[in-house]
Amino acid sequence: MTDQAPAPYAGKPRVLSGVQPSGDLHLGNYLGALVKFARLQHEMETFIFVADLHAITAWQDPAKLKDQVREIAAAYLATGLDPKVATIFAQSAVPAHAELAWVFNCVARLGWLDRMTQFKDKAGKHKERESVGLYTYPVLQAADILIYKATHVPVGEDQRQHLELTRDIAAKFNHDFGAPNFFPLPDALTQGPGARIMSLRDGSAKMSKSDPSDNSRINLTDDADTIAQKVRKARTDAEVLPEKLEDLKGRAEAENLVGVYAALSGRTAQDVLTEFAGQGFGAFKPKLADLAVSVMAPIGGEMRRMLADPAEIDRILTAGAEHAREVAAPTLAEVKRIVGFWAG
Ligand code: TYM
Numbered sequence: 001m002t003d004q005a006p007a008p009y010a011g012k013p014r015v016l017s018g019v020q021p022s023g024d025l026h027l028g029n030y031l032g033a034l035v036k037f038a039r040l041q042h043e044m045e046t047f048i049f050v051a052d053l054h055a056i057t058a059w060q061d062p063a064k065l066k067d068q069v070r071e072i073a074a075a076y077l078a079t080g081l082d083p084k085v086a087t088i089f090a091q092s093a094v095p096a097h098a099e100l101a102w103v104f105n106c107v108a109r110l111g112w113l114d115r116m117t118q119f120k121d122k123a124g125k126h127k128e129r130e131s132v133g134l135y136t137y138p139v140l141q142a143a144d145i146l147i148y149k150a151t152h153v154p155v156g157e158d159q160r161q162h163l164e165l166t167r168d169i170a171a172k173f174n175h176d177f178g179a180p181n182f183f184p185l186p187d188a189l190t191q192g193p194g195a196r197i198m199s200l201r202d203g204s205a206k207m208s209k210s211d212p213s214d215n216s217r218i219n220l221t222d223d224a225d226t227i228a229q230k231v232r233k234a235r236t237d238a239e240v241l242p243e244k245l246e247d248l249k250g251r252a253e254a255e256n257l258v259g260v261y262a263a264l265s266g267r268t269a270q271d272v273l274t275e276f277a278g279q280g281f282g283a284f285k286p287k288l289a290d291l292a293v294s295v296m297a298p299i300g301g302e303m304r305r306m307l308a309d310p311a312e313i314d315r316i317l318t319a320g321a322e323h324a325r326e327v328a329a330p331t332l333a334e335v336k337r338i339v340g341f342w343a344g
Helices: 027-040 062-078 096-105 110-114 117-123 132-146 157-176 224-233 252-265 269-276 281-307 311-339
Strands: 014-019 045-050 087-090 152-154 187-189
Touching: 014 027, 014 132, 027 045, 027 062, 027 152, 027 252, 027 281, 045 062, 045 311, 062 087, 062 281, 062 311, 087 311, 096 132, 096 157, 096 311, 110 132, 110 157, 117 132, 117 157, 132 157, 152 157, 157 187, 224 281, 252 269, 252 281, 269 281, 281 311
Parallel strands: 014 045, 014 152, 045 087, 152 187
Antiparallel strands: none
């Protein structure tokens, strides 16, 4: 026996991420996740899926679910994912995710899941009335990632805790089954000013698909007028913008709008302040509205164009699922062998 640390994971780098088809995609999803998918596909082998298994942890109308999946796929394509470069598919078309999730249900500990803040937020005071699936949701998320042995997971800040759980599950599986380095411990890629976009109506609440106020978010499918109007109506304060970032502290709405401007223009928040210092929101908002319209409106237009003829989207999802199943199969076979299953 030596007390040397085990060799680092030697598999190849892979990106994986997904979005739930459970409501309109918004600026937060775009800046926190979709923008990064399109960029990373050129740096590493990339798998991006539509999380329809996760979506049914809350009720979804079966007559609409397929169209919701197509809509997310259209958003992926409209924001620059290239099906010739990245693998794009629906989660339910790759059964290995759910099979691995069962094994991980037996690896993860109840105490770990009890600490998940997203479950607590979503379940509120009535947790005994929520589906069991909502509770074990992060275990399936770990399976989504590790079935492809993904090493990099681009997500918004709200998913960080789920990624920490994924690392814990990977480490415990590797340890308990005596398979050092079988699964990588993936990194959450949450860098950048878009990782936590707040509601346009309340700077202390995350921009969210489930917020009852449509004015709280800019949807990917909003047209130019709607986008500009939502920016104009965004809640702000009466003060001018300061020169330094630290002077934005305590001004949540102002800080959020500066962050949105920075993320949409690919600049730092400090850079934006240097340009707008001393100006009020009467001057800043029209500039932000123009920028938001110029980036977001073409995405909505492209999504509408693609959704008018979904055959191409379906073709892309079918081909993507075929490739994803091929990549997932050897990992699942290995897991079955390692666990000692009859079929392994
Ligand atoms: P979902 O569908 O809630 O959100 C999709 C992505 O958008 C990010 N996001 C935000 N980023 C910045 N500001 C916001 N206000 C904001 N709101 C949402 C989310 O962080 C996410 O990256 N559990 C995931 C889906 C999932 C997944 C996975 C992700 C299932 N399996 C495996 C990565 C890897 C979710 O519900 O995302």
